[in-house]
Amino acid sequence: MTSPFRSSIATISISGTLAEKLNAIAAAGYQAVEIFENDLLSAPQSAVEIGAMCRDLGLDVAMLQPFRDYEGLPAEQRARAEERMRRKFAVMEDLGTDLVLLCSNCSPHAAGDRDTLLSDLSRIAGIAGEHGKRIAYEALAWGAHVNDHRDAWSLVRDVNHPALGLTLDSFHSLSRNIPNASIGDIWPDKLFIVQWADAPRLQMDLLNWSRHFRCMPGQGDFALDEFAAQLLRIGYDGYWSLEIFNDRFRAGSASQVARDGLRGLKVLHDGASRALGRTPEMPAAIAPMGVEFIEFAASHAEAEEFTGIFKALGFERTGRHRSKQVERWQQGGINLVINSEPEGLAHSFDMVHGGSVCAIGLAVPDQSAAIARAEALDIPRFSQSVAPDEWQIPAVRGVGGSLFYLVDAATDADMWAQEFPGSAAPGATGLTRVDHIAQTMQYEEMLSWLLYYTALFDFAKTPQLEISDPMGIVYSQAVESRNAAKPVRFTLNGSMAANALSTRFLHNYFGAGVQHIAFACDDIFAVAARAKAAGLPFLAIGPNYYEDLEARFGLEPALVARLAEHNILYDRDDAGEYFQFYSRAVAKRIFFEVVQRRGYDAYGATNASIRLNAQAAHRDPVQF
Ligand SMILES: O=C(O)c1ccc(O)c(O)c1
Numbered sequence: 001m002t003s004p005f006r007s008s009i010a011t012i013s014i015s016g017t018l019a020e021k022l023n024a025i026a027a028a029g030y031q032a033v034e035i036f037e038n039d040l041l042s043a044p045q046s047a048v049e050i051g052a053m054c055r056d057l058g059l060d061v062a063m064l065q066p067f068r069d070y071e072g073l074p075a076e077q078r079a080r081a082e083e084r085m086r087r088k089f090a091v092m093e094d095l096g097t098d099l100v101l102l103c104s105n106c107s108p109h110a111a112g113d114r115d116t117l118l119s120d121l122s123r124i125a126g127i128a129g130e131h132g133k134r135i136a137y138e139a140l141a142w143g144a145h146v147n148d149h150r151d152a153w154s155l156v157r158d159v160n161h162p163a164l165g166l167t168l169d170s171f172h173s174l175s176r177n178i179p180n181a182s183i184g185d186i187w188p189d190k191l192f193i194v195q196w197a198d199a200p201r202l203q204m205d206l207l208n209w210s211r212h213f214r215c216m217p218g219q220g221d222f223a224l225d226e227f228a229a230q231l232l233r234i235g236y237d238g239y240w241s242l243e244i245f246n247d248r249f250r251a252g253s254a255s256q257v258a259r260d261g262l263r264g265l266k267v268l269h270d271g272a273s274r275a276l277g278r279t280p281e282m283p284a285a286i287a288p289m290g291v292e293f294i295e296f297a298a299s300h301a302e303a304e305e306f307t308g309i310f311k312a313l314g315f316e317r318t319g320r321h322r323s324k325q326v327e328r329w330q331q332g333g334i335n336l337v338i339n340s341e342p343e344g345l346a347h348s349f350d351m352v353h354g355g356s357v358c359a360i361g362l363a364v365p366d367q368s369a370a371i372a373r374a375e376a377l378d379i380p381r382f383s384q385s386v387a388p389d390e391w392q393i394p395a396v397r398g399v400g401g402s403l404f405y406l407v408d409a410a411t412d413a414d415m416w417a418q419e420f421p422g423s424a425a426p427g428a429t430g431l432t433r434v435d436h437i438a439q440t441m442q443y444e445e446m447l448s449w450l451l452y453y454t455a456l457f458d459f460a461k462t463p464q465l466e467i468s469d470p471m472g473i474v475y476s477q478a479v480e481s482r483n484a485a486k487p488v489r490f491t492l493n494g495s496m497a498a499n500a501l502s503t504r505f506l507h508n509y510f511g512a513g514v515q516h517i518a519f520a521c522d523d524i525f526a527v528a529a530r531a532k533a534a535g536l537p538f539l540a541i542g543p544n545y546y547e548d549l550e551a552r553f554g555l556e557p558a559l560v561a562r563l564a565e566h567n568i569l570y571d572r573d574d575a576g577e578y579f580q581f582y583s584r585a586v587a588k589r590i591f592f593e594v595v596q597r598r599g600y601d602a603y604g605a606t607n608a609s610i611r612l613n614a615q616a617a618h619r620d621p622v623q624f
Pocket residue numbers: 065066101103138140169195210211243
């Protein structure tokens with residue numbers, strides 16, 4: 001399929017040597033690269049060889065960058081800069097590009113009056129024109145005189161030389177809150193390149209924000225969709241080029257970061273096309289209608305540990321798979337499946353992780369659209385051999401190699417009836433549905449999975465929270481469906497602290513995966529009392545918490561006593577009230593939570609550190 005836009009990425013955005021970067025960029029499927037000068041300077045290959053390498057990899061060289069500090073210089077320095085520029089033209093010739101990026105001058109010694117800027121930019125445009133080269137002028141957000149794309153544009157427009165055009169960089173424009181409507185004034189033939197970066201909204205100086213915290217479209221807080229729609233509106237059809245300065249990415253996997261970037265760009269371009277009423281470029285984001293099932297991989301011995309907890313929580317075994325060592329446990333609208341087969345994906349999961357969640361089934365309204373969306377976003381499909389008469393459910397890979405089964409919401413009942421014949425309906429008990437699923441991952445992977453969830457699914461993200469674990473800080477971010485009736489919610493958790501619970505999980509579990517599952521109920525006291533009588537190993541909460549709770553929220557002492565009796569944590573905000581309790585972990589890995597929401601939409605973040613402290617009491621002694 002021909003790409004609906006021209007994709008590119010600056011080599012600064014990813015880790016590795018220049019050759020490694022180019023390989024990762026080509027493998028991810030970009031059409032072009034911006035060569036960052038520092039990457040070129042430190043490469044063992046000549047510019048001619050780099051140019052040849054790009055061509056062999058099928059990559060165009062979109063631009064060489066950056067060229068700094070030219071306009072407004074005193075005459076002597078300006079002449080030296082022009083000489084430097086001529087040399088760059090020779091390098092560009094070798095690389096095979098005619099475009100160079102010129103950053104607005106950051107020197108406090110540069111003049112900033114408009115006549116000087118116009119005259120200098122005219123001079124350099126003339127020199128570029130003589131060499132058959134073009135210059136793309138960019139307003140750095142911290143430029144001494146030119147730091148707003150509207151000013152850079154008015155200079156480019158008034159110089160009006162074919163060799164001088166504009167660079168738009170979403171970071172510089174949006175970090176300064178420059179209205180997107182101003183893009184409407186730009187003539188598309190003079191917009192030589194558009195650079196993309198998202199970023200979290202931070203209170204810090206522009207330069208450090210830009211150099212360390214840029215991220216891929218969709219991973220930050222900028223309203224890139226409006227910016228993108230404006231570009232399409234003016235008819236811009238040049239490169240969409242990622243330029244991401246981010247310390248985490250430069251320490252991470254080049255191929256992963258490159259793939260994430262292209263995924264972010266595709267979602268952005270498609271979203272902008274849709275906003276303009278144009279033909280969509282891929283099926284719409286999947287809007288899951290609920291969690292259909294959670295599949296646990298477990299040996300028979302560990303399966304008993306899980307089912308002990310399931311029983312105490314009120315689940316019943318309602319069926320067995322007609323041909324496999326797989327059981328179905330149910331309660332309310334919840335299906336838990338325990339897979340103890342001696343081969344297949346579940347078995348590999350059990351071998352690597354021990355008892356674990358190997359798959360999650362999501363009910364989707366349109367299975368083939370869901371699969372096509374995953375394919376368009378380069379999210380790998382999973383298939384394993386199934387018996388000819390077995391119910392086929394398409395699956396894609398998720399966190400830690402686990403699966404998302406995309407269950408057709410219209411035929412889910414038939415699926416259960418065929419695969420688990422004669423399942424008994426569960427008796428009425430307390431748990432109603434899966435409230436959320438918490439996945440733990442390396443801190444470095446969090447942005448990648450965040451993008452995965454918001455690109456593949458019609459999910460919104462909540463702000464990232466910092467939770468204090470007794471052994472360090474844990475970062476937690478939720479992604480949740482916008483469908484309010486039966487929301488599907490995941491929390492993504494990671495830490496840089498070597499002994500925080502989430503890090504201990506990664507060690508114990510050998511990788512990223514589901515760390516806990518929260519079930520919703522309508523009467524948490526009844527569920528807790530029943531679970532207690534049935535011997536659920538509760539996570540015990542200390543008395544200080546309850547004393548503080550009484551003071552903090554002015555709760556009735558009798559209510560606080562009931563909460564304490566059942567180890568129930570409590571939170572309240574403007575939207576409503578939240579009740580939650582936890583089980584101890586199975587095999588020090590997975591634990592369960594029960595929640596009751598009364599209008600409340602969050603996750604009890606203030607209680608998370610209480611919970612982490614309670615769990616830390618059970619950790620193995622650490623040897624330093
Ligand atoms: O941080 C910088 O110096 C820098 C350089 C080149 C760019 O295109 C940019 O946006 C920033």
